[in-house]
Amino acid sequence: MPLQQTFIGVTSGGNRFQREKKMDDVCYEVVSDALRQGYQCMVFVHSRKGTGTTARALAERAAFEGELDALFTGDSEENEARAKYADRAEKSRNKELREHFRNGMGVHHAGMLRNDRRLTEQMFNDGAIVVLCCTATLAWGINLPAHTVVIKGTDVYMPEKGKVCYFFQRMEVLM
Numbered sequence: 001m002p003l004q005q006t007f008i009g010v011t012s013g014g015n016r017f018q019r020e021k022k023m024d025d026v027c028y029e030v031v032s033d034a035l036r037q038g039y040q041c042m043v044f045v046h047s048r049k050g051t052g053t054t055a056r057a058l059a060e061r062a063a064f065e066g067e068l069d070a071l072f073t074g075d076s077e078e079n080e081a082r083a084k085y086a087d088r089a090e091k092s093r094n095k096e097l098r099e100h101f102r103n104g105m106g107v108h109h110a111g112m113l114r115n116d117r118r119l120t121e122q123m124f125n126d127g128a129i130v131v132l133c134c135t136a137t138l139a140w141g142i143n144l145p146a147h148t149v150v151i152k153g154t155d156v157y158m159p160e161k162g163k164v165c166y167f168f169q170r171m172e173v174l175m
Contacts, residue, residue: 023153024057030150031058031131035071039147040124043133046153051107051133052096054152058131059103072104072130081128089123092116101129108134 008030010022027043034041045054062068074082082104089101094116096107106120106129117137124132124144138144 024054024061027054027150027152028058028061030148032062032067032071034148035130040127040130040132041148041150042138042144042146043131043150043152044139045133045135048109048111048135050152051109051135052100055100055103055105055107055131055133058105058133059100062103068103073102074104079128081123081126084126085119085123085128088119092119100133105129105131105133108132108138110135110137
C-alpha cells in the first residue's frame with residue numbers, strides 16, 4: 001500500500017516540560033484527526049513510562065475538548081469488541097491496562113507481562129481500543145494493522161540552527 005509520511009517539527013524556547021506539552025498537543029491533533037476519519041492509530045514513544053504518560057495526556061486533552069466518548073471510547077453497546085474485552089481488561093492486574101482501556105486506549109511495552117501484551121494486541125486488532133501507545137518492542141515480530149502511525153519525539157540535530165530539534169513522524173496509508 002502506498003504510504004504518506006509527514007514530519008512535524010516541534011520547537012521550544014522553553015524547558016523540557018514545555019516541549020513535552022507541545023509534543024503532546026501535536027500528538028493529540030494527529031491522533032484525533034485519524035480517529036475522526038474512523039481510523040485506529042499507533043503512537044510509538046521512546047520509553048515504557050512514555051507509553052502511559054502519552055496515553056494519559058491524550059485522554060486528558062480529549063476529556064478537556066469533550067471528545068473522549070465521541071472519538072476514543074464510543075458507544076460501548078455499538079462496539080461489540082469493547083464489550084467482548086471489558087471483563088478481561090477489568091480483571092487484569094495491570095493498572096495501566098485497566099485505566100487506558102476505559103479511555104479507549106492501550107499501552108504496550110516490554111515491562112508488561114506477556115499475557116497483558118497479548119491481550120492489548122488482541123484488543124487493538126479487534127478494534128476494542130482505537131489508540132495504542134507503545135515502544136519499539138511492538139515492532140519486533142508483531143503484525144498489527146494501523147492506518148496512522150505516529151513516531152513521537154524523533155530528535156534531529158540541525159547544524160544550521162545549532163541545536164537539536166524535535167519531530168513527529170506521521171505515516172498514513174493513502175487510499
